[in-house]
Amino acid sequence: MIFRRLIAPIASLVGITLIGIVVFLWNYAWPAMKLNGFHFLVDNNWNLGNLYGNPVVQNGQQIMPGAEYGILFLIAGTLASTALAVLIAVPFGVGSAMFLAEGVPPFLRQWVSFFVELLAAIPSVVFGLWGYVLVIPFLSNHLFPLMVKYLGFIPVFAGPSGSGYGLLTSGLVLSLMIVPLIAATVRDALVSRPIGQREAALALGATRFETLWSVELPGVRRVVIASTILATGRALGETMAVLMVSGNALNYLPTNIYSNISTMAAFIVSQLDGALTDPTGMAIRSLAEVALVLCLISIVVNGAARLLLYFSGSERLEATAWM
Amino acid sequence: MDVTMTEVRAAIIAPGFVSRSRRRIFNSLGWASIAFAFVALSAAMLSILIMVFQRGAGALNFKIFTTTTAGMTGGLINAIVGTAVMSFGGILLAIPPGIAAGIYLSEFRRGYLAPTLRFMSDVLVGVPSIVVGYFCYVTMVVDLGWHFSAAAAAIALAIISLPYITRSTEVALRAVPNTLREAGLGLGANTGTVIMRICLPMALPSIMTGILLALSVSVGETAPLIYTAGWSDYLWSGHLTNEPVGYLTYVIWTAITEPFQGAHALAYAAAFLVTVFVLLISVAARVALSRRSGGSHRG
Numbered sequence: 001m002i003f004r005r006l007i008a009p010i011a012s013l014v015g016i017t018l019i020g021i022v023v024f025l026w027n028y029a030w031p032a033m034k035l036n037g038f039h040f041l042v043d044n045n046w047n048l049g050n051l052y053g054n055p056v057v058q059n060g061q062q063i064m065p066g067a068e069y070g071i072l073f074l075i076a077g078t079l080a081s082t083a084l085a086v087l088i089a090v091p092f093g094v095g096s097a098m099f100l101a102e103g104v105p106p107f108l109r110q111w112v113s114f115f116v117e118l119l120a121a122i123p124s125v126v127f128g129l130w131g132y133v134l135v136i137p138f139l140s141n142h143l144f145p146l147m148v149k150y151l152g153f154i155p156v157f158a159g160p161s162g163s164g165y166g167l168l169t170s171g172l173v174l175s176l177m178i179v180p181l182i183a184a185t186v187r188d189a190l191v192s193r194p195i196g197q198r199e200a201a202l203a204l205g206a207t208r209f210e211t212l213w214s215v216e217l218p219g220v221r222r223v224v225i226a227s228t229i230l231a232t233g234r235a236l237g238e239t240m241a242v243l244m245v246s247g248n249a250l251n252y253l254p255t256n257i258y259s260n261i262s263t264m265a266a267f268i269v270s271q272l273d274g275a276l277t278d279p280t281g282m283a284i285r286s287l288a289e290v291a292l293v294l295c296l297i298s299i300v301v302n303g304a305a306r307l308l309l310y311f312s313g314s315e316r317l318e319a320t321a322w323m
Numbered sequence: 324m325d326v327t328m329t330e331v332r333a334a335i336i337a338p339g340f341v342s343r344s345r346r347r348i349f350n351s352l353g354w355a356s357i358a359f360a361f362v363a364l365s366a367a368m369l370s371i372l373i374m375v376f377q378r379g380a381g382a383l384n385f386k387i388f389t390t391t392t393a394g395m396t397g398g399l400i401n402a403i404v405g406t407a408v409m410s411f412g413g414i415l416l417a418i419p420p421g422i423a424a425g426i427y428l429s430e431f432r433r434g435y436l437a438p439t440l441r442f443m444s445d446v447l448v449g450v451p452s453i454v455v456g457y458f459c460y461v462t463m464v465v466d467l468g469w470h471f472s473a474a475a476a477a478i479a480l481a482i483i484s485l486p487y488i489t490r491s492t493e494v495a496l497r498a499v500p501n502t503l504r505e506a507g508l509g510l511g512a513n514t515g516t517v518i519m520r521i522c523l524p525m526a527l528p529s530i531m532t533g534i535l536l537a538l539s540v541s542v543g544e545t546a547p548l549i550y551t552a553g554w555s556d557y558l559w560s561g562h563l564t565n566e567p568v569g570y571l572t573y574v575i576w577t578a579i580t581e582p583f584q585g586a587h588a589l590a591y592a593a594a595f596l597v598t599v600f601v602l603l604i605s606v607a608a609r610v611a612l613s614r615r616s617g618g619s620h621r622g
Binding site: 002004007010013014018021091092098100116118122123126133134176179183200209265268269295298 | 331428440447458489514546576
């Protein structure tokens with residue numbers, strides 16, 4: 001009992017940190033929240049104002065003349081790039097999980113899976129480098145013009161195809177970053193399915209793929225859903241890779257799938273230097289508000305995924321999904 | 324069971340008659356598409372590895388390890404030292420609370436605290452690293468007046484590593500057989516002794532694996548450091564606060580957008596160092612894990 005009492009406060013640091021993050025960000029962003037109000041989320045006008053003017057008072061807060069902070073374009077960019085990434089990552093992740101579970105001989109499976117899942121270990125900034133150096137030139141010179149030519153009849157795919165930076169590029173790079181998470185958890189779940197149903201299906205004359213598709217896959221439905229939500233959470237908060245390939249749009253809603261965008265996470269980094277030049281400090285507090293919004297969104301998304309996992313009782317997934 | 328035999332039969336024999344050729348097409352298309360998904364992923368992985376190794380190895384030279392950065396040319400020794408100091412510092416800070424939390428989650432499962440902490444730890448993993456960086460910026464860089472510094476950066480990395488160490492400690496301790504705890508308690512040892520002297524030493528190799536993985540995450544982090552470490556061209560002089568520190572991932576991010584070749588070489592060299600370190604740790608951790616489970620690991 002003594003040991004338990006001794007260790008409980010140290011152990012609680014994990015929880016205290018999480019609460020502390022929200023409380024301190026909230027506290028720091030509070031003046032910005034009073035200034036921006038609800039407009040923060042629905043307006044499209046991030047503008048530091050005239051940095052050489054004299055500060056004026058608005059809503060009880062000192063700001064530079066003409067300063068406005070609205071981040072609708074960031075919310076749109078974040079949601080669009082995340083949605084695109086998840087849309088690409090789920091079929092690829094589930095597909096390769098199926099292939100790894102069923103199409104690779106067992107003695108090779110561990111190492112082949114490891115090779116693909118090693119993608120998760122590559123740092124975000126290296127993905128950004130890869131996107132910047134190899135993917136962007138390839139997309140802007142080869143793939144995007146072709147897509148405009150052959151898919152241009154679909155409104156969002158119509159040109160101009162842009163510079164290669166933008167929504168689709170961010171979505172592709174992001175999807176590659178979250179796909180190992182989906183692939184690893186789904187493969188794990190597929191491999192640990194009870195063998196009886198599989199054998200029954202095969203005995204009824206189903207081929208291996210039919211068994212995989214109509215028996216095994218429906219059985220891991222919940223794991224697919226939960227790992228997709230977890231992957232969504234990760235894509236929402238990815239910073240460096242998106243920063244390097246998104247084009248960092250400002251006050252600009254995407255018009256087609258090639259448009260430059262910016263996401264909340266990337267914006268926080270790209271605006272730091274600019275925001276520090278604001279003598280009233282309101283720009284940096286508004287950035288804190290962006291961070292707070294991002295933090296709350298990710299807590300909701302991750303919390304939902306974890307609760308789903310706890311209540312679906314997939315202990316195995318629970319133990320590995322954090323990796 | 325989620326799927327009953329009737330459903331299995333219904334799915335396979337399908338409503339009505341399915342022609343043999345339609346089944347054949349379905350099967351080959353199915354295999355082709357899942358194989359394509361796998362090949363596409365492997366190709367992307369290979370492409371990244373080839374880029375990093377080819378261009379990175381070409382950019383490496385002796386000067387990288389001996390001189391400091393000067394306006395995005397020169398060497399990387401300041402960044403290498405900075406990354407090492409901040410990552411190891413972060414891990415060292417995260418180990419005590421991480422292991423304590425892991426012990427609590429595994430050994431004191433009854434009550435409200437353990438499930439709550441487990442949930443919070445799992446949510447903390449999902450909090451974007453840039454948000455953690457901003458939190459440390461607000462609290463340490465601004466409020467405590469530490470400015471950009473190694474201490475603020477190490478604490479940011481510690482927060483990021485904390486849930487990894489917590490959960491790997493928990494999983495490792497859970498794998499210790501209960502009979503050992505019962506034997507210890509039966510011999511008259513108290514709970515603390517049993518955990519510290521029996522369970523923890525047995526779980527130590529797995530905990531080390533988790534710590535190594537957390538270290539590899541720390542080494543690869545960029546976003547939180549931009550807000551806490553800043554950047555410096557000079558070698559870290561040993562001050563914990565009020566001195567910006569260089570780190571490798573910053574070089575990758577900034578040098579590649581410079582218009583000249585020397586800066587690009589520096590970016591590739593930094594990417595090579597970071598990636599090789601991270602991959603070595605991951606491979607070592609996987610080898611250690613598969614050896615411990617006696618090769619019976621089905622995954």
